Amino acid sequence: MNTQTIPPLAPDAPVVLEMSNISKSFGAVTALVDVSIKLRRGEVLALVGDNGAGKSTLIKILSGFHQPDTGTIVSQGKEVRFASPRDARAQGIETVYQDLALIGDLSVFHNMFLGREYHKRILGLNLLDNRKMREQAQLYLDTLGISIPSVNSTVDLLSGGQRQCIAVARSIYSSPRILVLDEPLAALGVRESAHVLGLIQNLRQQRQVSVILIVHNYNQIFEVCDRINFLHSGEVALDASTADTSEEELIRIVKSGLGRKAIDAAAAEVRPGIV
């Protein structure tokens, strides 16, 4: 129903990221089994799945926060290994975590530039250029149409929606190639949600940014996503394009999902050939 808002992805859009056969366990808990995902340039991929399906673990591997037990990540045609979130950021992969990773005791502008601070040299000392960071943060938030009382206020004084906007703004500030958003709309009202979804659409269209989105609201998936990967019990149980699937079908598949085979059967039943 909303599919008309998504312009079709160029058929020859190159693959910008490939995670292959990723497995990860935490002690006795198996979080991911042999998961492979592929992302093309300018594509918006939705990751869906129940709580504990492994979505957050997968993106934390992509962001360098966790290291996979097995499997490879290929970014821009080269195999990469992320030992820390810094490495992933250096590769142009920015992540907005579910917990937003904002520092409550620091100001909005310090949060915006945490890990990539501007400096100026005074008497041979490498000091923070607070004025520049303050101005840049203000300018940037204005450009994005995100309104907060002041970039000087500490983050713990902001509302949930404002924090979420700051986290999203921070992630797109450095013009990433790949943007990973873990439930970016969780604390947002209808208007703010639409705003962030608009941001994602613009990034995709104007800058060819590829986006991985974890969302629970299936309606929103069909508004902005090109493709859906359904994770179930640490495995990719379904990989389908939004153009070939309807919201009702997706909900039916997710509800019926008891494992790969069950999903395959269910998917084959509703629409042969999409799995």
Place this chain on the structure above:
Amino acid sequence: MPPIAIAKAGKGAVGVKVPQTMTERLLILLSRYREASIAVVAIVLVVYFQVGSDGGFLSPQFMSVVLRDTGRLGLIAAAEVMLMITGEIDLSLSAIFSIAPYVMALMSVTWAVPLAVGAVVGVLIGVLVGAINGIITVRFRVPSLITTVGMLFFLQGIVVSIYNSQPIVAPVEQPFNAIFGQSLYQPSDALLSWHGVTAFTPFLWAVLIVLALALALNRTTFGLHTIATGSNIIGAREIGVRTDRMKIYNFMIAGGCAAFAGIINTAQFTSADPQAGSPFLTLQAIAAAVIGGTSLLGGSGTVIGALIGAFVVASLNNGLVMIGAQATVSDVYLGAAIIAAMILSIQVDRLRTRRRL
């Protein structure tokens, strides 16, 4: 980059308010300038003791005693502040305070190593102990309270077993002793004479180091990441802050500061006492840090406040005796001050967050 053309978001329903009432203004003042409240306390104390002692409190002679204690305590308090901001604590600082100058004096007596060289070795030992504390805490996930209590006994055991708890007389070397705190102000000294100034060197060193730490904390990436580590360690890690390293670095700074404080202390007394730093010294330093406006919860703190807090503690210790109270009475005030400061700090934060000031 091209601006993204989208409609402006609505004004946030909830925001930071412009302060209206007196209470709100006071809350902002107290939370923004955490040093302010302790500075007021310090001034009140000075006035009280000055009046109570008929003007003796602010005499250069008495001040050189109070400021000597302030310097010693302030250095350790500032060191604790750096750690408390990262969410850790170091109870072994008093042992580092003892062992660093002891090694310096020992090297001087046994191998005729100049005190300046011994001092550098002593500070390096402090930094090394800090690094070990940090690594045990971070890598082996032992809470720092336990790590450093273990380190406290370990180091204290070493330092007393070297010479059967005997103090070593450190040789007087000039200009080393003058630079690091020769002696106290004598009634015959003029305030601007050489000896008049060197009587205050321990305090001047503490001020210098505290200012350097304040600069590092408030104006460098190091400080920003230190605060981030203590405020939200998972978030900081997710955004790429090397939280483990930040903690270890701050343990190292703390160890170095405590060693330096011990060396200054020895330069003053020209004697390295293996029991110079009792664990009580660390606790007093933590008290100074807390009443100076640093919370134990991590994420915020002020080293300047810690130095003022140290001045308050040193004033209480010395001033009460001066106006004729029993020496032990000062602990009653100190204890009450710690609890009052903690209540104030937590309540101010709570009210401020609730009112979104």
